[in-house]
Amino acid sequence: MDNKHNHIKTEHTVSSETMNHAMMNHEGHEHHEHGHEMSGMDHSMHMGNFKQKFWLSLILAIPIIFISPMMGIDLPFQFTFSGSDWLVLVLASILFFYGGQPFLSGAKMELKAKAPAMMTLIAMGISVSYFYSVYAFIMNHLFPDKHVMDFFWELATLIVIMLLGHWIEMNAISNAGDALDKMAALLPDTVKRLQDDGTEEIVSLKEVGKGDRLMIRSGDKIPADGRILSGASSVDESMVTGEAKLVTKNTGDTVIGGAINGSGTIEIEVTGTGESGYLSKVMQLVQQARSEKSKLESISDKVARWLFYIALIVGLSAFLIWLLVTGDLSQAFERMVTVFIIACPHALGLAIPLVIARSTTIAAKHGLLIKNRNALEQANDLQYVFLDKTGTLTEGKFTVTGISLLNQKYSEEEALKYIGALEADANHPLAAGIMNYLKQKTIIPYQAKDLKNLSGVGVTGTIDGLSVKVVNEKEVERLSLSIKQSEKEAYLKQGNTISYLLIDDQPAALIALGDVVKPQAKAFIQALKKLAITPVMLTGDNKVSAAAIATYLEIDDFYSELLPEEKEKKVKEYLDKGNKTMMVGDGINDAPSLARATIGVAIGAGTDVAVDSADVVLTDSDPFDIIRFIDLAKQTRRKMIQNLWWGAGYNIIAIPLAAGILAPIGFILNPAVGAILMSLSTVIVASNAMTLRIKGE
Known part of the structure; x- marks a missing residue:
């Protein structure tokens, strides 16, 4: 795997400047993609602060609700005064263009993509409510004796409730961070660049170019993809490749930007710059996958799309039929408008957000x-x-999986004390794994003197007059030390990394580190x-x-x-x-x-x-939480479908009745009755959402 991996990564590098540039290029695009992923309504995530829009819109809506009648019916708490209709017109106009802006912009995007959904349905409802109400206002002032019903009350409540639903959902779903920014953070801000005379200079990573020579010491992050010119080391690439094993690197091998250098010091030549870097290529894959995945459509979008088409067809048909049958343009127009408004029930805007809010709250409690x-x-x-x-x-981290004594002169505890003495101050992953193991065993290591890193080999020091080393397989072979294959075979089969304890250049023990299930x-x-x-x-x-x-x-x-x-x-x-x-x-x-x-x-x-x-x-990093998530998802989807039936299902009856299908037998749905049905369905979806539970609660 290592050879394949190293071969493919040649000629790549990445810099903070590149990452920032890439982030700028994708920022608007990514926000749009993410918005589409979440739902049709979420096209407008970047179109304003919904919390602020909701509260300001509510302030504008309250006077309208108290002054304007509900679909022609004066409610007990409503009142009017001289010029109150002008106040309603001004407030409703501000509310339509301010509070309705996200839905109008979202509808524009949906229609441009030829995929009308929730935003289009909402935009149709508020637009018809507003413009017909302006028409009604003009007609009522021009012809006071012939009253035309307005829908300012419906406009105000529809915008406020839809903004509330949107805010609830936004608040429930955590915002995705910028992975490009996080990717750039994996690389150091400054690097040690070698000049022609061999001296080092510290420069910003964005100043590094192809062909530059960089010096990377023990524990440093490798700042760019490159080829080793001199030195040897063991490199931890797990952060980048996912392989929890130190990879030995020698002169001529390639290294990946973002990996962590081990105990050796290496000099590398940068083999590429810009968007050809390994980390940048990974992010290009992420962006491409996100873009294609964003085509997933939510169930509420599907329902909204069908409602939009049904309302449009039924509304226009009602207009034509009433015009042909009665010859009354005003009556035909009113029937069409009633259909359009009833087709966008308030409950539909809350049906999914309330379930999502409840579900995400339950989920958060369970990690x-x-x-x-x-x-x-x-x-x-x-x-x-x-x-x-x-x-x-x-576990994803180096853990001691076993220790074997190669010289019976020493006990296991003594061997660990010697190893711990050399690794106590080291900063590579193997050392961390060893020291954690000693801590668990409550073993206090010996004190070492004259500690020294052996580039690409290990570490050496003096303990009580003895020369002690912790080295890799390569050094054992160089010293021609004989160690039975049976002592290490089981560890190697499991993919473990083996280090050897040498005392006075003689094998004393081996310690294996690897990942544990x-x-x-x-x-x-x-x-x-x-x-x-x-x-x-x-x-x-x-x-x-x-x-x-x-x-x-x-x-x-x-x-x-x-x-x-x-x-x-x-x-x-x-x-x-x-x-x-x-x-x-x-x-x-x-x-x-x-x-x-x-x-x-x-x-x-x-x-x-x-x-x-x-x-x-x-x-909590507990894989069993996936089972809990699957169970919660099933319960959530069931509630979503139930709420969509309550929130939009009544349209199966309400839309045809609003169109006047039973007019021949003398029954026409009173708009006020339609409004009551809307309110009732809103209460039902809110109550139903709160009954969501997860197993074990």
Whole structure:
């Protein structure tokens, strides 16, 4: 895997300047994409502060509600005074153009995309209400003896309730961060560049160009993709590739920007600049996957689209039929307007947001942060769950998996004290794993003197007059030390990294470090299978290590040694066959797959880039939370469908009645009755949303 990985990454680099440039280029586009993902209404996420719009619109609406009649019916709390109709006209005009602006702009986008949905339906309702009411105002002033009913009351309540629904949903769904910004943060701000005379200068990363020589010391972040000119080291690429194993790097090998250098000092030549960098390429994959995934349509958008077409057809038909039958233009016009307004019930604007708000609150209590509301709808009928190995099924960090004594003169505790003495002040991942192990065992290491890093080899020091080293396999071979294959074979098969303790250049012990399976992972896999969902493991790790984990967890389908683009491609293959998929991961290499899958789930302890690319975040890093999310999603979708029936279902009866289908037998739906039905359905959807529960609550 390493050779393949290194070969492909040649000629790439990335800089903070590039990332910032890319972020600027994609910013508007990404906000639009994300808005479309969440729902048709969410086209307008970037069109203003909905909280502010709601409160200001409510202030404008309150006088209208108290002064203007509801569909021609004076309510008990309403009053009028001289010139009150002019006040209503002014306030309604401000309200229509200010509070209604997000819906009008959203409708424009939907119609431009030839996909009318919720925004178009709302825009039709408020536009017809406003312009017909202005017409009614003019007619009532020109012909006082012939009263024309206005819809200012409906306009005010419709805008306020729709803004409220939008605000509730926005408040419930956490805003996605900018993954490009997080990607840039993986790289250092300054680097050590070598000049022609061999001296070092500290420069900003954005000043680095192709062919520059950089000096990277132990523990430094590698600032750019490049080729090693001199030196050797072990590099931790897990943050980028997802493989929890130090990769040995020698002269001529390539390194990836964003990885962390180990104990050696290396000099590299930058092999590329700009958008050809590895991290930048990963983000291009994320952007592309997001763009294509944004085509997912929410259930409320589908309902709104049908309502829009039905209302448009029925309304225009009613106008023509009434005009032909009665010859009364005013009456025909009124029937059409009534149909258009009744077709946009207030309840529909709250039906989904209230369920989403309730669902996300429940989810947060259970360690689930939902960033994309479509995830709650798409989680039904899942067929495959793709699981990254490192950090998802395993702990994702170096842990001591075993220690073997190679010289019976020393006990295991003594060996660990020697190893701990040398690794106590080191800053690479292996050292951290060893010191955590000693802490758990409450072992206090010896004190070492004359500590020195051995470039690309390990570390050495003096303890009680003895020369002590902790070295890698390469150094053991160089010293021609004989160690039985049986002592290390089991560890190597599991993909572990082995370090050797040498005392006076003689082997004393070996210590193996690797990734360990999360304790709840096995039960989680069985739970998925009980739900008739097939688990598939995707990993950048080597085949031997992947097979061992898959066998232990009883995962039949797994793919190893995958690069980020290969993971994303594998997910796309399943999607192209019509399958609903979920991807669960925590690393940068998972980001494109998280963005591509029907639902992307990020482990909260993972990288910010993965979190920003996902639809759902597991804050507790417990894979079993995925089962809880699937259960919540099913309960949520059931409530959504129920609310949509209550919120829009009555239109099956109300629209034909408003059009006058029963006029031949003397029955025409009174607009006031339609308004009462609207109010009743609003109360029902609100009450129904609050009954949402998750198992175990």
